[in-house]
Structures are given as structure tokens and as C-alpha cells.
Amino acid sequence: MQVNTSKRTELIDITDHVKKHVTESGIQNGICIVSTMHTTTAIIINENEPGLVTDILTLRGRIVPEGAGYQHDRIDNNADAHLRAVLLGNSESIPIRDGRLVLGTWQSIFLAELDGPRKRTVDITVIGRINGTESRTVRKISTKNLKSRPYEPAYFEGA
Numbered sequence: 123m124q125v126n127t128s129k130r131t132e133l134i135d136i137t138d139h140v141k142k143h144v145t146e147s148g149i150q151n152g153i154c155i156v157s158t159m160h161t162t163t164a165i166i167i168n169e170n171e172p173g174l175v176t177d178i179l180t181l182r183g184r185i186v187p188e189g190a191g192y193q194h195d196r197i198d199n200n201a202d203a204h205l206r207a208v209l210l211g212n213s214e215s216i217p218i219r220d221g222r223l224v225l226g227t228w229q230s231i232f233l234a235e236l237d238g239p240r241k242r243t244v245d246i247t248v249i250g251r252i253n254g255t256e257s258r259t260v261r262k263i264s265t266k267n268l269k270s271r272p273y274e275p276a277y278f279e280g281a
Contacts, residue, residue, distance in 0.1 A: 123246060127238035131179055131203075134233045135170050136244060140216075141223055143246045150221050152250015157213035159245060162203035162237035164210030170230040182206050182236075203237035210234055218250055 123139055136156070144154055156165050168178065186209065192201030214231060217224040225231075233244055 123244040125233055125242045125244060127233075127235040127240055127242060129235065130238050131182070132235045132238065133166075133175050133178065134235065135230050136233050137170075137225075137230045140231050140246055144218055144223055144248055145221065147248040148221075148252045149218055149248050149250035150252060152218045152248060154216045154218055154223060155213055155245075155247040155249070156216070156231055157245050157247070158233065159243050160207075160212075160240075162200060162207055163242055164207050164212060164234040164236065165214045165244070166210055166232050166234055167214050167216075167225070167229050168232065169228040170232075171228075182210075185209065200237045206236045207234075218248070 123136065123143075125134060125136070127134065140154065140156055158165050166178075168174065186202050186205045188202045189195070190202070192205070194201035194204060216231070233242065235242065
């Protein structure tokens with residue numbers, strides 16, 4: 123999924139896009155892995171309430187402040203973004219039951235932009251069973267046209 127961010131730091135709710143992908147995959151029971159391919163972004167799950175979103179962004183700035191003399195700032199001046207990404211993580215795994223993501227009532231899936239604005243890629247991997255048959259599915263979705271574009275997954279044993 124391609125996401126064009128608009129600020130240096132922001133949380134973008136991608137829950138609906140992930141849900142749509144799971145539905146289109148046909149997987150009834152399995153797991154959905156949402157991951158980011160960038161070292162200055164993260165994937166998190168939390169409540170999408172404006173005050174909490176602001177609190178999360180404020181907290182990340184307090185824990186890892188900008189311009190605190192990091193060695194990497196000599197190269198790109200974005201060490202804070204890399205360090206924040208390390209703390210937040212680059213993926214989330216969500217169970218799929220009866221064709222739906224198993225999320226709590228208030229849980230949303232976010233792309234955390236930590237060094238924008240930029241064009242970002244989020245991978246959505248769905249692994250599971252369609253009517254009792256093993257299936258492996260890996261797809262990307264573009265937010266521009268919301269059409270699924272499958273690509274060939276790396277082969278792996280088991281599951």
C-alpha cells in the first residue's frame with residue numbers, strides 16, 4: 123500500500139485498507155502481518171482518538187528528542203526518526219477469524235511517519251486457510267486506486 127505522508131511526524135489510520143485487503147484475500151482463519159519497509163516509519167495498534175494521537179506524538183518527542191547530539195545526525199540529521207522507529211517496531215501481526223481481523227473495539231492500525239513528508243510503502247501479508255485449504259497470500263494495495271496487486275511471495279515451508 124502506498125501512502126503519501128504530509129508531515130514530519132504523524133499517525134495515519136490504515137485500518138480500513140487492511141480490513142479490505144483481508145476480505146479480498148478470502149482467508150477465513152489465519153494471520154495478517156502489516157509491515158513497513160522503511161527505517162523511519164513504524165506500525166502500531168492503538169485507539170484513534172484525537173487527544174490520544176496527540177499524546178502519542180508528544181511522548182515520542184519526549185522519549186527521543188530531536189537534535190540531541192546523535193551520531194547519525196552527522197549524515198542525515200534524522201537520527202531521532204530512526205531511534206523512534208526502533209522503539210515502536212516495523213510490524214504488527216493480527217489474527218484473522220471468520221474472515222475478519224481480530225481487533226479490540228477501540229483498536230486501529232496506524233502507520234507512524236517519523237521523518238516525512240514522504241511516499242511510504244506498507245506491506246500487507248495474509249496467511250491462512252480458505253475453506254480448510256492452506257493458502258499463502260502476499261499483496262500490496264495502492265491507496266490511489268485501491269486495487270490489489272499481487273506479487274510473488276518468497277517460498278517457505280510449513281504454516
